[in-house]
Amino acid sequence: MATVINTPRFKGIQIQPEKIFVFPQGIIGFEAARDFVLIDRGNGNSFLWLQSLKNPDLCFLLIEPEKVIDAYHPELSSQDRIMLEASNGKDVTFLNLVTVDESHENIYINLKSPIAINSEKRIGIQVILEDERYPVRHQLTTRLKSSGNAKKLEKSVVKAG
Amino acid sequence: MLVLSRKTNESIMIGDNVEIKIVEVKGEYVKLGITAPRSIAVHRKEIYEAIKRENEEAAKTKHVDEAKMEEKLKELKEKEGEKGKEGKDKNDKNKPK
Numbered sequence: 592m593a594t595v596i597n598t599p600r601f602k603g604i605q606i607q608p609e610k611i612f613v614f615p616q617g618i619i620g621f622e623a624a625r626d627f628v629l630i631d632r633g634n635g636n637s638f639l640w641l642q643s644l645k646n647p648d649l650c651f652l653l654i655e656p657e658k659v660i661d662a663y664h665p666e667l668s669s670q671d672r673i674m675l676e677a678s679n680g681k682d683v684t685f686l687n688l689v690t691v692d693e694s695h696e697n698i699y700i701n702l703k704s705p706i707a708i709n710s711e712k713r714i715g716i717q718v719i720l721e722d723e724r725y726p727v728r729h730q731l732t733t734r735l736k737s738s739g740n741a742k743k744l745e746k747s748v749v750k751a752g
Numbered sequence: 753m754l755v756l757s758r759k760t761n762e763s764i765m766i767g768d769n770v771e772i773k774i775v776e777v778k779g780e781y782v783k784l785g786i787t788a789p790r791s792i793a794v795h796r797k798e799i800y801e802a803i804k805r806e807n808e809e810a811a812k813t814k815h816v817d818e819a820k821m822e823e824k825l826k827e828l829k830e831k832e833g834e835k836g837k838e839g840k841d842k843n844d845k846n847k848p849k
Contacts, residue, residue: 599814616793620804621811632818637825650813652821659825674790688810695820701810704803717807719799727806731828 598647600640601630604751611644612708612715612747615674619704619717624649627715629708629744633752639686639744641706652689654700655744659731665705671718675709682711684744690728703727710747 593605606628617624626644637658643649656663665685667675677683685707687700702725708715756764763773769789776783786794795803 615791618807619793619795619800620807622793636818636822638818638821649811651807651810652813652816688807690806690810690812691816691821693815695817695824698821698824701803701806704806717803719795719803727802731825 594644596628596642596644596647598642598650600650601642601751604630604749606644606749609713610747610749612713614715614717616716618651618706621649629653629748630751631744631748633750638689639748641686652691653686653706654689656685656687656700656702656705659700660702660729663702663725665707665718665720665725666722667707667718668721671707671716674716675707675714676712677709682709684708684710684747698731699728700731701727702729708747710744 593607596604596606610628612627612629614625614627616622621643624643624646627641628644630640630642632638632640637654639653639655641651641653656665667677667683672678675683685705687702687705690699690701691697702720704717704719704727706715707718758764758774760774760777763771765771770792771787773785773787774782775785788794
């Protein structure tokens with residue numbers, strides 16, 4: 592049975608239960624928010640939304656790293672893998688949180704602590720990478736790559752075009 | 753703050769399901785072993801604080817204009833495309849993916 596959500600950004604969107612992701616630790620700073628859905632506007636949109644089910648005002652903008660940067664190789668710790676119930680890491684997809692100012696002139700992505708999701712088990716966590724090369728705030732400038740990997744997320748997202 | 757003294761290999765229990773053990777003491781460094789249930793995240797404080805701050809910024813999405821974002825991304829990609837064309841003659845290292 593589908594739930595319908597009504598948030599400032601998404602009105603009357605049907606959420607199939609199999610699309611709901613459980614974040615057993617919530618998100619850092621928002622630990623009480625445990626159930627989320629990934630929403631895709633479609634139309635070849637580059638961004639995805641991570642919407643909290645419990646809190647309609649809590650909603651994050653995400654992007655697949657492959658769409659905007661090269662040479663990003665997040666590595667899961669064994670703890671992370673246990674949390675995600677992903678023994679080999681193959682079912683895991685990484686998404687980065689996007690921050691943008693009012694002017695939309697500066698777009699930043701968080702490379703240090705991406706969201707990691709296990710699409711099969713519907714589990715998500717925010718991991719903190721050990722790699723010192725990855726900043727918490729990386730500005731998107733002209734060093735972009737245009738390919739993407741939208742296909743692998745298709746069954747995990749709710750379409751809300 | 754509760755302050756306790758422990759020796760190497762001694763532990764502290766927090767509630768009934770979190771344990772912190774002193775694994776090793778080496779000069780200024782104390783190595784801690786932490787056992788906690790899956791629902792509790794364990795992080796170094798300064799990292800946790802930095803990420804929490806950034807997440808709070810990221811959660812401010814009321815003002816996000818999706819069309820503007822796509823436009824911005826497109827602009828950045830186009831700039832990248834132009835840069836690529838300029839460098840093409842000097843730099844023939846393009847490898848197929």
